[in-house]
Every structure is written in structure tokens, then in C-alpha cells.
Amino acid sequence: MVSKSPAPLLTRRTVLAGSVLAGLGATSFLAACGANERQGSSSGQGSSSAPAKGGTLTVLVSSTATNFDPAKSQSLAITSLGLVHRRLTAWKVESGKPAQLVPDLATDVGSTSDDGTTWTFTLKDGLTFSDGSPIRAADVKWGLERSFAASFSGGLTYHKDLLAGAAGYAGPFEGAHLDSIAAPDDKTLVFTLARPYGDWGWVASTPAFAPVPEGKGAEADYGLKPVSSGPYVLSTVQQGVKLELTRNEHWDAKTDDVRPALPDTVVFSLGQATDVVSQRLAADSAADQSAFGAGFVSPAQLVQVANNPAAKDRLVTSQSGALAFLSLNTRRGALQDAGVRKAFQYAVDKSAFQVATAGTAALAGEIATTLITDGIAGREEFDLYPTEKTGDPAKAKELLAQAGHPDGLSGLTLLVSQSNNGPAQAQAIQASLAKAGITVTLQVLDEDAYYAAINTVNAQEYDLALASWQPDFPSANANLQPLFATSAIGDGGYNSARYSNPAVDAAIATAQATVDTDAAAKAWVAVDKAVMADSPVVPLIYTRNSFLRGSKVTNFFIGAFPAYPNYLAVGVSS
Template structure:
């Protein structure tokens, strides 16, 4: 579970955190790393062409199939009921997008009502109606349009077994009493429904349309841009949507006249081009993370150093302890790992130095999310305490330590080096570990399958889909997230924690919910199913004419919606 690739989408789960997140080398961009990073002193202006250099050979603009964050590529084309206000150095804030507010409930979170703003139009000039939002959501249930985020599928009442609207079946739990009103009936109270409404499937699709498999190549837009040219594997060009109104959109300044996604670009080559900053690359930025080796190059180039922006924090990297395996079924044994792991060595293995890798982690809720509380149930030096670990193992009935444990890690990026750092530290604590290095597909097959318990430990990371502790904790620690495509890699199951998660999810009041989620964080850590390692950092490079290029406190990606170019 570290980033599956460097595109800003979904939870960013994968093993081997390698090139996924780093701070600038050798003091480069020292406080840009705080997310303060307005990338230049230029005042953002309208006009010009912005180019986004992307390593993948395709970018999905079908909202039903997308896992794109609310501030990245998809949101240039599609609006949603709600969105995120992301500013430099500040936590993300839930704000209205197509809707007039972030949703209201009068029954404690089971029924949610949204009203659309006046005058909303699709790119074909037709009005955006409540029925179009309903259709887009229903369309996401069709098997041929799978792959997107699924929070709404699990929460809408009566959605179990629903297969989409194309054969006439409709969801009664999405009501449209008039052209501007949507009423959602959930299977249970859920306080974060407003955040869920910011996920891609809440983008409207004109009712009756979007049956074709390639809708993502020719979508009908609700955002400020339309896809004007698509060359598969080469580039996607966007131009202005003449029917989009800035007056109804507070999160998209839509500064460039056009945006080009240049596909299939090797990440190391992208960095070299942006460092050189010549010709068209002056108005481009890289969608992928800058690697540690390239950060050294950037640090030695004053011009490039000024054009690097680094996140304050990012995905949580952690070591999963398979709670269904042998001695690891015992929580007292698992607690020994909190002291046995050398987090400082893991930082070095990740990016060369602690400063490059990210801060040591002791909690599970991602840094930068509102309501997060810092605590440490297992205080020790970042380098660990092997003697304390041995003491705990002996007290748990293992005076000779443990041997033959299998550590699962993806060979992607520098995962093996990180696993070796974990292995070396555990040996000092009397814990023998064999590395199980796999390709990415085999890694995910082991993590996501119910009975695939052939590993004892797994190296993983996680960034939530939306900035709520809910999206941190439920996907990793709820019993329902074990197997069947879930990401509970520790196979952790606690009835009391499940009940606490359900209670926190049902809490509508923001402050009360935050306290409930902190209590879940502490309860999980008390059981020690994972060892938090570091909060990883991401660095991105831009051309000299790219303006308003910054990273907020969450997520650890540039706000694509704010970026412009200067002449």
C-alpha cells in the first residue's frame, strides 16, 4: 500500500515508498516544504497554455471510473456536489460546488438534502439538473463502469445488488423531487456524507447518456474545461468550456486558456527537463514526485531550487503486523515491534536523510487533517529500543525471540531497501525476518484477498480519499475491510473498534466526530496492529512561468485548480 503510481488519485496504496514522497535535498526549498509554496512572485493571470507532464499513458476523465482527488485532473472537467477549498498551509475545507451548501440533515445523518445552484449548464448548453447527478451516480454501479471510489455504493439504502440504470432500474434512495433538489437516504447515519459528495461519481452526467465505454474520452463537461483533442498515449488537450460560469464556482479560477496533459513521460526525464526550464517546459509542471537523486540536482541549481514545492507531510507509511498469524495474534507480542523498529533507519532508506523522508509517525490519522491529535503510546527514540522489545517478547512468552517471519514488500521504487532497514532493526531485537519481495500485482493480491495470509508483516502506506479521519481509519482497521479488495493488511478485527468506527461515522457534529476519531486512533494503537513509521513528503517541480503552484496541508499534491501561467 504505497502509491500505486505517482498520479494523485485515491488512497495511494502500495508497498515500497521509494519515489513517492520526499522533501527537498540539502536544505532546498526549506519552508516551501510547509506547503507555503506559492511557486513564484508573479501575480496569477488568465491566459496561456499549462502543460502537465504525466508518467502514465492514459488519464481517465470518466467520473464513474475515476479515483481522482477533488483538486486534481478530473475536477478541471467535472464539478461535483461539493469540493475542497485548499489553500497554502491550511487544512482542506469542505465547500459547496454544484450545490448551494455542503448538505443538510434533519435526522442525525441518515437523510441528506442538497440544492443545486441556479443557472448551471453542461458544456453542450443543456441545464444541469438533479436528475443528471442521480444518473451519474446510478451509472457508477454498472459493472462496465467500475474502478471508481465506492463510498456511496456502500452507504446508499437499497444499493446492494444494484447494477446501474441502463436497463431501467433506478435507485429509490436518490430522490429528485424537483430539478434542483437531491435527497439521499442512507442505510445508516453517516456524518461525512458531505465529503463523500466530493468524490468523482457525484459529477453529473446528462440523463440517458454515457452508456458508451469510451465516455471518458468525450465527456460532457460541467467544469471550466472540455476535452478538445485526445491522442491515446500521447496527450489530452483541454480548452475552455464556454458554458461554465465563474460566478457559480468558488474553487476553480480557471486561469489558463488551455491545459495539455502530456502522457507517457518518464519521471526522471521530466525532472531533467523542468530543471533545464527551456521553451515550452517553462509553462509545465510534473505530476510525479521528484526522486531523491534528482533533488540533489535541484538543490545545486538555484533557479530550479526556487521552483520546487514540497508538502509539509503526506501519506502515512507503516508496518502491518498480520494479527491472524502465529505469535502476532498476541497484542503483547505486537507491542514489542513498536520498540524494535528503527524509524530513523527507515527514513534514511526512504530518502537518504530524515529531513528528506518526512517526520517520524506515532499516530494513524494523517497529518494535515483537521481534528488530528498527536500522541505516542510507545515513546522511544526514533532509532528504537531493542532491549525493550526483547523484554516485551520475553514477558509474552518468547524469551528466545521470534524467527522465520515473512515481510511482504513490493519491488517497486525502493521498497526492498526500506524492507532491509526494517529487517536489520528487527534482528537486533531478536526477531528474524525473511523478505518476501514481489511485483506490484502479487503484492496487491496478497493484501486484498480474504484468505491470503501467507505474510506476517507488510510494508505499506496510505493517504485517504478525502480529508477526514474516517477515510484514514475505517479502510485500514474495520473488520469489513479485510479481503474482498479491502486494505486492512493487518487483518485486524476488533468488535469494540468496529463499534467505535460506526459511532464516529454516525456523528454529524464536526467537533464531536473529531474527538471520536481520535479515540479510535488511540484504541487501534493500543492493540498495535501496525507500527506507524513516517509521514512521507512529496516534492514537485514547475517551470519558471507556472504561477500559483502550491500544496496545502492536505492533500500532499499541488492544487491543479489554482495553477496558472505567466507570459
Template sequence: MDRRDFLRAMGLTAAVSGTGALLAACHANEQSGGGALTVSSGGTLYILYDGTSQRLDPAKSQSLAITLSGLIHRRLTAWKTSADGPATVVPDLATDTGRASADGKTWTFTLKDGLKMSDGTPITSAEIKYGVERSFDPAFSGGLGYHKTLLAGGGAYTGPFKGGDLASIETPDAKTIVFHLARPYGDWPWIVSMPAFAPVPKGKGTDANYDSAPVASGPYQLESLTKGVELRLSRNPNWDPKTDVARTGLPDAVVMQLGQDTGVTAQRLLASAGNDAFAFGAAFVNPAQLAQIRTNPAAKNQLVTSESGALAYLALNTRRGPLANVKVRQAFQYAVDKTAFQIASAGSADLAGPIATTLITEGIAGREVFDLYPAPPSGDVAKAKQLLAEAGFPNGIQNLDFPVSTDNNDADKAQAIQAALQRAGIQTKLRPLDEDAWQAVVTGNDDNAYDLTLGSWQPDFPSANSNIQPLFGTSEIGNGGYNQSRYSVPDVDALIAQAQGTIDPAAAGKLWAQTDRRILQDSPVVPLIYTRNSFLHGSKVGDFEIGQFPAYPNYLQIGLAK
């Protein structure tokens, strides 16, 4: 999926304010870590967010496990992130990451002892079951919904208020919860780290007001909410840090300031006056600002940049005209100029992110590095022309329809792609569309609606499954799905199903790497770059680190210096 709408909902969108002149004197320097501050318990952490609302109802949330929702809600499992290796799944409310049956269709979890919610409600299997069941009710839609098709009977279930109990979730006792799946699924331990698996006391959350009054299981509870202005979190007195390996819970309070101008935010954080010294920006820094900020040695400990991130790619409609020919699609691998794309994306190669050659992104366990189409970063025009000739197009290809979103700087990136393709005799016509119209075209049901388009994919959880299946599974073509290349190959679908049903992570990783190679042999997309993200924080914010995955700071670990 193009993650722009998803990231907006999380407060992780790129800043677009033009305040370069005001930042020109800052001369900041990029660094890959959060500095050497010594943090301690106490203080108030401030989050400066350009959006005007946050989804605090776990049934409606699409938040990554390491962002704001994770400070309020615990789940059965959690993510452990590291700059030194891939993200790993760890126990959270559960004692382990789940025990699978021999056929991979039944998963059992045991809860830790003595867990309580902020209102004093004991956290039992019943609260987990009820929380998951709520997410099926249409009134609480919008959250991450992988579990809805994986749980047996989930497709027809309408939630606890109209549909009663979901039989595929069993609670034989207060500490045991058993999930019966419709098919084997090795990534179930990642699925239960998603927001919908947060406990909700029975009888709560019966209407939309739960978004403004959630009962907490994490280190913080909602103290106050001024819509469009601020939400304030205070300590949850019933949170026990001894049971929580994912969260440090160091600050006494967390305040998210809403509706912040991203350009002003950058100035405030660099100045670090007053409370801004204890703040960070939830939006990543845009390239125009970053190019100036990173030249300032005084700010080097306030700027943190990911090593890589979301996959940016060029999708080729495999069901459309000449692009149905695999050799034509392979020609695109050599025709593109990835360096030009980097410059168009962020002004320089190092700011944009490293060149991509695989579909599985960095920081995902099992990823293998390979390049089926070795070429200089600027491309190999002669090789592209050779493949076009072998495909029966010695004079090139004309008039390919190239819809592009007018959001962000996608038009600049598309123009860089267009110019590179033209060198090989591939002529495209750019079709600018607003974001909603573009989404309707590339995720709609008309196979003939376009020839190629730009996409960007941020996996929802740290598994190659989340890289591959949503972009290349036949089930994801049309109907709002993000298989933008309209790619449908039975043996690839079979590989995806086999990898999803493999319980052993190492064995599954090998299958996903095999699938990655198999898909790229057909060249349905051209991997372009792994997009880097940069974030600013105040001078008193420590443990502000971005792991290998995801390319965002881990809110759950941040602490403050005195």
C-alpha cells in the same frame, strides 16, 4: 490501502528514472511554497505525465478532487486546501455542503441557479442523479465507490440501463436532490465531492466512449485527445466563475502530455525553455533526483515539497503465531528504527518525511498528536526485549515471514526494518514478490499467508474516517480489503460506526482521535513516517501550492505569469 496502484492511475507516482548525473550541476534548493510569481488570466498550462491515459469518465475515476478531473467536472461539493490548516469541504454545484436529517440518514442538497454544462444542458438534480446511477453499472466500474454501499439499496442496484431508477436518490424538483442512506454517515458531504457525483446529461455515457467525450461542468472541456500522446482542454464557455469557489480557471487552455519520461521531465522543467516554463510534473520527484536538485539555489522556486503525506507503516498480522500476543506487537513499536527507515526511503530524514506516531495523518481535521510508545527515533531495544520476555519470548522470535513488493524501493525499506528488528531478537525472512503477487497475499483471504508487511496509506478524502476504517475495520479483512493486520476488535468496530454516524464534525473528530488511540493500544501496526512528496514546475507557473492535505498540488488553483 497501499496507494501505489491508486496513485499510478492519477499520474501521481514517484519518478524512478536514474538521471542523477545530468542533474548534478543543477544544485536546486527545496522550498515549501510555490514562489512569489504574480499570475494572471490567460496562457496554456502544460502537465507532464508519465502515464499513457487518464480516466475522464467520472464513473471510472479515482482522481482526488483537486487533480485533472476536477478541472473538467464539478460535483456537489469541493475541497478547499491550504498550507495553513486542514482541508475543508465547500459548496460546489450545491448552495451548501448538505443538510442532514436528525437521524443522519437523509441528506438534502439544493443546486445553485443558472448552472449549465459545456453542451448547453442545464445542470439539474436529474443530471446529478443520472451521473451517480451510471457508476453502479458494471460496465463503468473502477471509480471510487464509497457511495455504493452507503446509499439504501445500492448493494443490489445495477445501474440505470438495467436497473431503472435508484429509489434512494430523489429529485423532487430541478434544484433539489435527496439521498437516503442505509445508515447514518457524517462524512456524506465529502463523499459527494467524489467523481461519480459529477453531472452527466441523460442519454450520454451509455457506452465506454464517454471516457473520450465527457460533457464538462468545470472551467474546461475536452478539445482533443490523441491516445497515449496528449489530451488538450479548452475553456468551457458555460462555466461561471462566480458560482465556483474551488477553481480559479485562470489558464485559457490545459495540455497534458502523456507518456513522458520522468527523468527527462525534470531536466525540461529546470531548464524552463519555451512551453516548459508553463509546465509542471504530475509525478513526484524521486529521492535520488531530489537530493541533487535541492542543492541548486537557482531552482529553489521551482521545487515544492509537502510538509508530510501518506502514512507509511509496518502491519503485524494479529491472527498469526506470536503476533497474536499484544505484548509481542508492542515490542515492535520499540524495536523499529524509524531513522533507518527514513534513510532507506529517501536518503535522509528531512526528505523522507516526519516520524509518525498516530494513524490519522497530518492535515486531517480532528487529528490529535500523541505517542503511546515514546522512544528515540532509532528505537529502544532494551524495552523491546523486555516486552518480548514478558510475553514469554525471552530468546526472541524466529522465522517471521515478511513479504515485500519489489516495486519502488520497498526492498531497501524492508531490509532496514529487518536489521532493526534483529537487534531485539526478532528474526524475519524477506519474501520478495512482484506487485500483483504481493497484493494478492496481503489482501487475500488466507490469515496465515504472512506475518508482517509494509504498507502505505493515502486517504481518499480529508477525513479521519478515510484513515481508520479501511485499515482497521473488520469488514476490510480479506476479499481485497486493506486491513493488512487482520485486526478485528468489536469495540473498535463500534467506535468506527459511532464516529461515521456522527454528523457534527467536531464531535466526530473527537471520536476518531479516541479510535486512533484505542487501535494503537493493541499495536496492530507500527506507524513509521508521514511520507513527503516533492514536485517540480516551470519558472512561469504560480500558485503552485501543496496544502496540509493532500500532499499533492492543487491543480484547480494554478495560474501562469506573463
């Protein structure tokens, strides 16, 4: 996943760029406050002792345009889209705890009778849209089918790759339908997959599983006037200025266990400069007392916040976050040799990368040694290449010599996005590699060119690339498959190492097909170790995110995953 600058919807593109991570659509690479570095694991509450109903909550974001079309969205289940659209399943996120999969529109998280190929869901009683019409299984089917239409592309695609017979399907607007999405009655949905897939319950929490009234949503601007299934409706749209959500009178709290819907009104204030947002929230005056920033607090601003006693108590920091890593293009020159690639595990000074990221290790995040990020159930700590955090240049030179390169490596290119502090991070990598006899030239690209290079084979040749990744849902599956499966090379995929190993592909398929949660977790740890043994990437740090809130914002916290505030829980005090 990659990032640009904070928008109300957290997208995949917001979490993969070389030095950029996402707030709600994007912002600078991570930060946390040493003076408050673990507050994200505590209550992170506002000024009142208990969350209260009522009032207006304002979210300050830097993007100037957005929409609430579930087919086009890559929004995490706990961010802004979740205020308007429910899905079959949801995430229960609590302070300091891993996210749990829970029912949303459905009565449970899905059941399978054939080891993961067929999944059945039953809708709850009493579900209605904001127009007062009942939410039926056919509406969920229609919403999913609608996501296949070319004019509504851009959302997450897990379901498109998994549903049987979906290849070549172009949506329902010409009368064609997918037999692999069956709605035999108003309450029942049956999904037939092309292969067993144990995480289908998590996939059912992605935006495309939001219902759209059957026959509606053909218009291009549906995202600006959607029919809501959640506690809020989009009532005011002033693109470039603000979006305003007000209560959906047809939403029934008795059917919804994850959305307390505390504020009467939620306003997304658009086009706000990130540093100015931090200054405003630190000052905590007038309406800003009931606001929070969608974007990360920058390292420079964190220093100021840490020195402001009134403000630092309102800073909430994640325990961890996205994995930042150095990709080694396994199709290029000497990097085709795993022996050469292993030298990079020792050559990189991860502590220098921390400093380049946020000034200090405490602000940047913990040193990374595995690919499965913190906060994912079943994750295992291990280190196949134990060394000092400053690296071991002598060991790296030794491994290069053993691989037939006694004079080191020269002429390599390192791809990085010019956004935010990407060049500084790349320079830190460049300097540490030089100590190990590896000379690197930086290729600094704008964001669009960077993404094109990562997502398209041969769009831009490179040997190394700085990247980061936040999973789309809390499963190791979403950590590993998008980055290391052969199928994720090019064609819009995020396998920036161009890594292809048939044994790993088979292990990924086995892990994906495992329905038992504990067994699946063990299978994914085995994949993590197998990939690391091949060394297609160097894990750098598990980044941290810090967010600032006004003094009247309540119930503002970050769970163990994802590293963002739970928008669905936030309220304001009077």
C-alpha cells in the same frame, strides 16, 4: 491508497503500496528538499507576482493512458478530473491550511434533519453542461446510479456502501433506479442512507457525484469524450501522447468558487520518464517553463535540485503526506498476541527507515506515532510507545520475553512491493528487527501480486507488510475505517493487518454517525488511540512530497492536505 507511476488521476491504488506513493496516479516513495523543506507551507508561487489568465499549462506525467470518466475515477477533488467535472461539494485548499469542505454544484455542503441518515442538497441556479443543456438533479442521480454498473467500476465506493437499498443494484441502463437517491425536482437531491453518516458532505465531493446527462454515458469510452460540468472540456485525445483541455464556453465562473480556471489550455503530456521530467524542469527551457511534473521528484533528483540555485526555488514540498506503516498480520502465529505486537513498536528503527526512503530524515518525512495523518482537522498528537527514533531493541526483547518468547521470533515473512525503493526500506526494517531478536525473510512481489495479497485474504500468506495510506478525503474517517474496520479485510479492502476488534468496529460506527464536527473529531482520536493500544501496525513516517515547476507556472502550492498541488488553482505567466 497505493501507488505506481505518475498518471493524471490520483487513485486509491496510488497510495497504498509497500514503498510506493502516488503523485497523480503514482510514483516513487516520498521526497522533500531539506534546503526548501517547508516551502510547501509558504506561497509556492510562480515567477509572476499574481496569477494571470491565459496561456497553456502543461502537466508532465508518466502514464500512457487515462480517461475522464467520473464513475471509474478515484481522483482527489483538486487534481485533474476536477478541471472537467464538478461535484456537489468541493475542497477549498489554500497554501499551508487544512482543506475545507465547501459547496460546488450545491448551494451548501448538505443538511440533515435526522442525525445523518437523510441528506438534502439544492443545486445552484445557472448550471449548464458543456453541450449547453442545464444541469439537473436527475443528472447527478443518473451519474451516481451509472457508477453501480459493472462496466463502470473502479471508482471510489463510499456511496455504494452507504446508500439504502444499494446492495445488488447494477446500474440504470436496464431501467432500474435507486429510491435512496431522490430527485423530486430539478434542483433538489435527497439521499437516504442505510445508517447515519456524518461525513456524507465529504463523500459528495468524490468523483461519482459529478453529473452525467440523464440517458448518456453508456458507451465504454465515455471517459474520452465526457460531457463537462467544469471549466474545461476534453478537446484532444492522443492516447500515449497527450490529452488537451480547452475552455468550456458554457461554464459560469459566478457559480464556481474553487476553480479560477486561469490557463486557456491544459495539456497532459503522457509517457514521460520521471527522472527526465525533473531534469527538463530543472533546465527550465522553452515550453517546460510553463510545465510542472505530476510525479514526485526522486531523492536522487532532489539532491541535484538542491544544488541548483535556479531550480531549488521552484521546488514545492508538502508539510506532510501519506502515513507509511508496518502492518502486523494479527491472524498469524505469535502476532495474534497484542503483547507480541507491542514489542515491534520498540524494535523498529524509524530513523533507518527514513534513510532508506530518501537518504536523510529531512527528505523522507517526520517520524509517525499516530494513525491520523497531518492536515486532518481534529488530529491529536500522542505517542503510546515513547522511545528513541532508532528504537529500543532491549525493550522489545523484554516485551517478547514477557509474552512467552524469550528467544525472540523467527521465520516471519515481510511482504513488500518491488517498485522503487521498497526492497531497501524492507531491508532497513529487517535489520532493525534482527537487533531485537526477530528474524524476517523478505517477500518481494511485483505490484499486482502485492495488491492481490493485501486485498485478498490468503492470496499470499505474510506476517508483515510495508504499506502507506493517503485518505480519500480530509477526515479521520478516511484514515481509519479503510485500514482497521473488520469489513475492510479482503474483498478488495485495505486492512492489511487483518485487524478485527468488535469494540473498535463499534467505535468506528459511532464516530461515522456523529454529525457534529468537533464531537466527531474527538471520537476519531479515541479510535486512533484504541487501535494503537492493540498495535496492529507500527506507524513509521509521515511522508513528504516534492514537486518541481517551470519558472512561468504561477499559484503552484500544496495545502496541509492533500500533499499534492492544487491543479484547480495553477496558472501560467506570459
